[in-house]
Amino acid sequence: MTDKPKSGAEHFDFVGDTASGHSLRQSQQSDRMLRAILDQTFQFIGLMTTDGTLIDANETALKFSGVNKADVVNKPFWEGPWWTHSPQLQQTLREAIIQAAAGKFVRFEVTHPAADGSIHHVDFSLKPVMDDVGNVCLLIPEGRDITDHKRAEEALRAAHLQLAQSARLVSVGTLSAGIAHELNNPLTAILGLAQMMQKESDNTDKTKEEAAIIEKAAFRMKTVIDHLCAFCTESASEDWTQLNINQPIQDSLILLKTQLKDRGISVNLQLGEDLSPIPGSSRELETLFHNLITNSRDAFDSIKDDRKKEILIRSERVSGGVRITFKDNAAGMTEEVKEKIFNPFFTTKTVGKGTGLGMSVTLGILRRHEGKISIDTKLSEGTTFELFFPDLAFEQDTN
Ligand SMILES: Nc1ncnc2c1ncn2[C@@H]1O[C@H](COP(=O)(O)OP(=O)(O)OP(=O)(O)O)[C@@H](O)[C@H]1O
Numbered sequence: 530m531t532d533k534p535k536s537g538a539e540h541f542d543f544v545g546d547t548a549s550g551h552s553l554r555q556s557q558q559s560d561r562m563l564r565a566i567l568d569q570t571f572q573f574i575g576l577m578t579t580d581g582t583l584i585d586a587n588e589t590a591l592k593f594s595g596v597n598k599a600d601v602v603n604k605p606f607w608e609g610p611w612w613t614h615s616p617q618l619q620q621t622l623r624e625a626i627i628q629a630a631a632g633k634f635v636r637f638e639v640t641h642p643a644a645d646g647s648i649h650h651v652d653f654s655l656k657p658v659m660d661d662v663g664n665v666c667l668l669i670p671e672g673r674d675i676t677d678h679k680r681a682e683e684a685l686r687a688a689h690l691q692l693a694q695s696a697r698l699v700s701v702g703t704l705s706a707g708i709a710h711e712l713n714n715p716l717t718a719i720l721g722l723a724q725m726m727q728k729e730s731d732n733t734d735k736t737k738e739e740a741a742i743i744e745k746a747a748f749r750m751k752t753v754i755d756h757l758c759a760f761c762t763e764s765a766s767e768d769w770t771q772l773n774i775n776q777p778i779q780d781s782l783i784l785l786k787t788q789l790k791d792r793g794i795s796v797n798l799q800l801g802e803d804l805s806p807i808p809g810s811s812r813e814l815e816t817l818f819h820n821l822i823t824n825s826r827d828a829f830d831s832i833k834d835d836r837k838k839e840i841l842i843r844s845e846r847v848s849g850g851v852r853i854t855f856k857d858n859a860a861g862m863t864e865e866v867k868e869k870i871f872n873p874f875f876t877t878k879t880v881g882k883g884t885g886l887g888m889s890v891t892l893g894i895l896r897r898h899e900g901k902i903s904i905d906t907k908l909s910e911g912t913t914f915e916l917f918f919p920d921l922a923f924e925q926d927t928n
């Protein structure tokens with residue numbers, strides 16, 4: 530410890546307090562040992578005055594940020610390289626220092642940028658050190674890098690989520706096969722009769738109007754049943770073939786082009802020309818892209834600013850298959866919504882507008898194509914889906 534501490538620390542040296550009665554050599558040796566322990570530990574450890582002036586930091590903390598001790602000591606701790614990436618974190622730290630200076634042990638999770646620019650997660654704490662009469666004379670900031678732990682936790686959570694989704698899809702599949710079977714016939718009768726009642730010349734206008742309402746409601750039920758049927762089978766569709774994925778993308782756009790144009794949404798289509806063919810069902814893939822496009826279309830509804838509304842659809846050849854990037858600059862989603870979008874019947878749309886089945890159907894289709902999907906979304910800024918389809922050897926499904 531060479532730097533002279535500021536207020537509150539004049540009588541304290543981090544590892545250099547020479548107790549009277551010890552020889553100078555003994556004391557220096559024990560100082561060196563303590564210093565070595567501090568510097569070798571995996572933890573970030575420092576020392577500061579009660580007003581938050583850093584007076585020492587161990588090698589681990591300095592190396593992590595690629596700074597020299599002289600750059601950081603005798604300065605407010607929150608102005609150190611561990612904190613400056615986030616003014617909000619700096620503020621939290623300042624408040625924590627006040628609490629610790631009042632004698633409280635404070636602990637919270639923070640992020641620190643490493644020398645290579647990567648952001649690490651750190652379990653951070655501030656410990657008050659009391660003097661002989663019980664006054665807080667110093668504070669010890671400590672940090673433990675928990676980035677790996679966090680990553681493992683995140684991977685485990687994602688795996689759990691995936692498992693739960695798969696299980697849910699299977700049970701919805703079994704259930705919906707039964708429902709679809711039982712409801713289809715009576716529904717066809719209701720629809721047919723409602724349509725006939727509207728054409729019947731003997732019926733009054735009021736009856737015809739009511740019949741139209743019945744037809745609309747029955748039609749909606751039919752849509753739900755059709756959607757549910759996408760779960761009914763685990764086996765591939767009849768039109769399973771070796772295909773160029775650009776085709777179903779273009780087909781889905783043919784149907785929706787006018788709708789998008791009417792709402793001022795432009796489509797930036799960047800289709801790769803050298804894509805490897807993938808085994809799949811054109812009909813199912815068209816449904817998948819239809820679902821993604823209609824979701825983006827609806828997500829633009831709440832956008833009231835004058836941004837240029839755009840959906841980007843890019844297909845490109847990558848190792849082992851085809852990657853599709855599907856990106857909109859619409860409303861985006863909260864973390865909470867993002868986690869639920871594959872749940873059957875989950876919707877944020879008003880009653881009657883969405884069934885909440887679109888993304889579950891999409892996931893089912895992806896699974897049949899052995900594909901993968903990842904989502905990146907930011908509230909008010911937009912959503913990016915990245916899909917991957919493997920160019921597996923073509924196999925005729927015989928189920
Ligand atoms: N591109 C997107 N931007 C913002 N939110 C989205 C996007 N895609 C999906 N979502 C959210 O995910 C929810 C579920 O989507 P999903 O397609 O499964 O059902 P839905 O669109 O609500 O109903 P349906 O597809 O049956 O009409 C949506 O209600 C919406 O909140």
Ligand SMILES: [Mg+2]
Pocket residue numbers: 820823824883886887888
């Ligand atoms: Mg949808």
